[in-house]
Amino acid sequence: MASPLRSRPELTSVPTSDVTGPAYESHNLSVDLDSSEGARRILTGVDLEVAQGEFVSVLGRSGTGKTTLLRVLGGLLDPTADSTVSFRGEPVEGPPEGAVFVFQNYAASLLPWRTIERNVDLGLEGKVSKPEMRQRTAEALALVGLADRAKDYPWRLSGGMQQRVQLARALAVRPSALLMDEPFGALDAMTKSSLQDELQRVQERTGATIVFVTHDIDEAVYLSDRIVVLEGSPATIGHRIDVDLPRPRHQLATKELPAFLKLRRAVYDTIVDVHGQAGDVA
Amino acid sequence: MTAPITAPASARAHRPARGRSFPPLRGLLPLGVLLGIWELTGSEGSPYFPPPSTWARGLNRLWEAGTLRPAIGETLVTFGLALVVATLLGAMLGIVVGALRKADRALGPSLEFARAMPPAAMVPIAALLIGYDEKMKVAVVTFAAIWPVLLNSRAGVRALDPVLLDTARSLHLSWFDTMRKLIAPALLPAVLLGVRVAAPVALVITLLVEILTRVGGLGALIALSQRNFLSGQVFGLILVAGLFSFVVNGLVAVLEGYTFRHRPR
Amino acid sequence: MLRNRVNYLGLATMLAVVGLWEALVRSGVVEFQFLPAPSAFGPRIGSLVSSGDLVPAFLHTLQVTLLGWVLASTIGIVLGLLLGLSETAWRYSMASIEVMRAIPPVSLVPVALLVFGFSIRMELTIIIFVSAWPVLVNTIDGVRGVRAELVDVARMLRLSGLTRIRKIVLPAAAPAIVVGLRLALSLSLVLAVVGEMIGNPSGLGDALVKAQQALQPEEMFAYVFVIGLLGVGLNAALRYASARLLPSLAAGGGGVTSP
Numbered sequence: 001m002a003s004p005l006r007s008r009p010e011l012t013s014v015p016t017s018d019v020t021g022p023a024y025e026s027h028n029l030s031v032d033l034d035s036s037e038g039a040r041r042i043l044t045g046v047d048l049e050v051a052q053g054e055f056v057s058v059l060g061r062s063g064t065g066k067t068t069l070l071r072v073l074g075g076l077l078d079p080t081a082d083s084t085v086s087f088r089g090e091p092v093e094g095p096p097e098g099a100v101f102v103f104q105n106y107a108a109s110l111l112p113w114r115t116i117e118r119n120v121d122l123g124l125e126g127k128v129s130k131p132e133m134r135q136r137t138a139e140a141l142a143l144v145g146l147a148d149r150a151k152d153y154p155w156r157l158s159g160g161m162q163q164r165v166q167l168a169r170a171l172a173v174r175p176s177a178l179l180m181d182e183p184f185g186a187l188d189a190m191t192k193s194s195l196q197d198e199l200q201r202v203q204e205r206t207g208a209t210i211v212f213v214t215h216d217i218d219e220a221v222y223l224s225d226r227i228v229v230l231e232g233s234p235a236t237i238g239h240r241i242d243v244d245l246p247r248p249r250h251q252l253a254t255k256e257l258p259a260f261l262k263l264r265r266a267v268y269d270t271i272v273d274v275h276g277q278a279g280d281v282a
Numbered sequence: 283m284t285a286p287i288t289a290p291a292s293a294r295a296h297r298p299a300r301g302r303s304f305p306p307l308r309g310l311l312p313l314g315v316l317l318g319i320w321e322l323t324g325s326e327g328s329p330y331f332p333p334p335s336t337w338a339r340g341l342n343r344l345w346e347a348g349t350l351r352p353a354i355g356e357t358l359v360t361f362g363l364a365l366v367v368a369t370l371l372g373a374m375l376g377i378v379v380g381a382l383r384k385a386d387r388a389l390g391p392s393l394e395f396a397r398a399m400p401p402a403a404m405v406p407i408a409a410l411l412i413g414y415d416e417k418m419k420v421a422v423v424t425f426a427a428i429w430p431v432l433l434n435s436r437a438g439v440r441a442l443d444p445v446l447l448d449t450a451r452s453l454h455l456s457w458f459d460t461m462r463k464l465i466a467p468a469l470l471p472a473v474l475l476g477v478r479v480a481a482p483v484a485l486v487i488t489l490l491v492e493i494l495t496r497v498g499g500l501g502a503l504i505a506l507s508q509r510n511f512l513s514g515q516v517f518g519l520i521l522v523a524g525l526f527s528f529v530v531n532g533l534v535a536v537l538e539g540y541t542f543r544h545r546p547r
Numbered sequence: 548m549l550r551n552r553v554n555y556l557g558l559a560t561m562l563a564v565v566g567l568w569e570a571l572v573r574s575g576v577v578e579f580q581f582l583p584a585p586s587a588f589g590p591r592i593g594s595l596v597s598s599g600d601l602v603p604a605f606l607h608t609l610q611v612t613l614l615g616w617v618l619a620s621t622i623g624i625v626l627g628l629l630l631g632l633s634e635t636a637w638r639y640s641m642a643s644i645e646v647m648r649a650i651p652p653v654s655l656v657p658v659a660l661l662v663f664g665f666s667i668r669m670e671l672t673i674i675i676f677v678s679a680w681p682v683l684v685n686t687i688d689g690v691r692g693v694r695a696e697l698v699d700v701a702r703m704l705r706l707s708g709l710t711r712i713r714k715i716v717l718p719a720a721a722p723a724i725v726v727g728l729r730l731a732l733s734l735s736l737v738l739a740v741v742g743e744m745i746g747n748p749s750g751l752g753d754a755l756v757k758a759q760q761a762l763q764p765e766e767m768f769a770y771v772f773v774i775g776l777l778g779v780g781l782n783a784a785l786r787y788a789s790a791r792l793l794p795s796l797a798a799g800g801g802g803v804t805s806p
């Protein structure tokens with residue numbers, strides 16, 4: 001497979017006009033979800049600011065509402081009335097233009113009746129001209145290294161490839177922000193690390209803002225500029241950790257840096273700490 | 283590779299939703315309103331759409347004349363007998379064609395043709411060959427109700443995990459024990475799923491045969507009432523048929539709950 | 548069932564069954580008074596064609612079946628989409644549908660007869676009334692069964708309502724809808740024949756009853772055989788069409804549980 005990075009027409013993101021200000025901003029964000037015993041508060045008082053082009057990971061033990069937070073940012077879920085969430089200065093009401101979600105369950109989020117190519121087309125149809133759509137789809141598929149599988153149906157692809165298709169579908173609409181919900185959680189270790197590196201390259205080229213939900217501490221430290229940890233019940237942001245490792249990063253070299261190990265330790269301690277607290281509560 | 287991409291959607295679509303609870307009762311509103319309007323605006327003597335109050339009177343008349351109870355009984359007997367025969371025959375045939383590829387290939391086209399035969403068309407032939415009696419009714423209904431059982435049993439055998447047989451071998455179970463303890467319980471859900479589909483079919487065809495041939499039962503009573511333009515009575519009997527089928531569906535749901543009791547919801 | 552290659556073994560079995568039937572009747576081992584040998588009613592089909600009895604009856608039944616099926620399917624899919632997509636509509640009508648559905652549809656045939664008399668309208672009415680149910684119910688199930696992930700994908704790509712229905716909901720519900728359509732088609736044929744047998748005096752059902760009344764077993768078997776062929780043909784045509792139009796159905800496989 002040809003390197004997806006070989007010189008290709010620039011796949012730039014749209015948002016260069018208002019580079020000032022944060023990509024995402026939330027104040028006092030709270031979320032209630034329906035449960036069998038009526039509404040239950042999942043998140044409370046979340047204040048989060050994500051700069052343009054920043055890579056922020058959201059960590060936390062399972063059930064703390066990481067996905068819920070991401071869905072609110074993506075406009076798929078409404079927070080309580082007194083919360084404010086904005087994307088590039090505009091309040092989020094429904095999925096905003098320019099922010100695209102990458103779902104954890106890649107198998108369920110691709111349309112099984114469409115080829116890879118047509119799956120990537122989905123976000124462009126009727127919005128751009130046919131030739132442009134064809135070109136953008138081809139670029140996006142090339143970027144994730146799937147140019148030669150364009151005509152295949154999703155079920156013929158491995159899990160890693162299917163997740164790449166989802167990534168390509170997201171990239172084809174040239175988003176300024178990617179919201180990724182444990183995108184590599186279901187993949188094997190090898191595939192995972194190669195997709196991590198691909199994601200880094202994609203961000204480097206497109207300058208997209210990425211909010212990345214994961215439960216994998218190594219992954220969070222390796223990829224992020226900043227990590228926020230959700231804790232408590234209802235959850236809020238308990239820790240914010242800046243990750244100032246040099247870029248570009250490498251699976252081996254970066255992970256052998258003393259700074260990496262120290263950060264990993266620090267993050268691990270906060271999570272374990274969180275575990276302890278949660279354990280006392282439960 | 284990932285078959286799941288299509289599997290869940292289609293599996294969900296093809297299988298009758300199990301343990302599906304009855305939808306919210308406020309959904310009965312439109313039906314209630316319709317019946318209310320019908321009652322208020324319908325004219326007593328309408329030959330076409332008599333108001334609901336006349337239905338009850340028609341039924342009452344039949345009950346007092348002593349014709350309603352035997353009719354229900356006859357329908358019940360035909361329905362029950364045919365369903366039992368269809369289940370036994372269908373399961374046996376299904377298991378054979380499921381287990382033996384050769385048998386499947388050999389019998390496939392013939393079964394396919396027989397299955398596509400509209401049960402209604404079988405009625406005159408069955409009447410001619412067997413006569414206008416209970417046996418003919420059971421034969422026609424069995425013929426219609428056998429297919430869901432047969433197809434599901436076949437699919438059940440096909441889906442049996444070979445590991446099951448290996449398990450039996452490694453535990454040194456006898457042939458009889460293998461059948462009794464492993465194969466039969468493994469196949470039972472598939473057969474019962476077939477019965478679940480077959481039961482309403484059997485009821486419908488029972489009524490159909492009765493309407494067509496006027497040989498006993500609720501169907502015959504409906505047809506006779508219609509012939510005499512006793513429309514209130516016709517609607518009342520339809521209601522009884524509906525109740526009948528409601529009970530059948532309820533029993534089937536119980537059966538289904540039993541079948542899937544060990545599976546997570 | 549068994550597709551793709553010509554199933555010689557199956558065809559041979561079919562011929563063998565017919566041969567056995569012939570032999571049993573001829574040798575007198577089976578002594579039904581009215582059971583004709585295949586050689587007796589087979590040629591009868593030819594003579595019915597040349598006498599001009601069969602073709603118009605066949606065409607009438609075919610036409611009414613297809614017309615009724617198309618109308619029933621349209622009603623079923625449109626209403627099913629509505630009830631499947633709108634939670635409110637579903638809540639305020641599904642219980643009524645469940646209750647109405649419990650009424651065995653054939654019991655309404657006499658009512659249709661009361662209302663419409665002996666006419667093609669009566670035939671179409673009972674076909675539609677009966678065949679729309681499976682399409683309606685399967686469409687509702689299919690639409691409501693569209694995975695939440697796909698709905699999210701549609702939302703996040705900001706697809707408009709109609710686009711969402713056309714590109715996500717309908718294709719995702721297609722396997723379920725097709726099952727409903729298939730059930731509806733066989734029901735349409737059954738009800739067409741029933742309608743002709745007891746109501747509308749034309750078509751194959753009527754011809755069958757007349758043959759019975761005239762005590763013409765050969766003719767009866769000839770008509771039943773033709774009706775069976777029509778059933779097989781319609782079923783095969785729909786199967787072929789759905790495989791061509793929805794290749795992803797074939798990829799998904801499975802789905803034998805429905806009759």
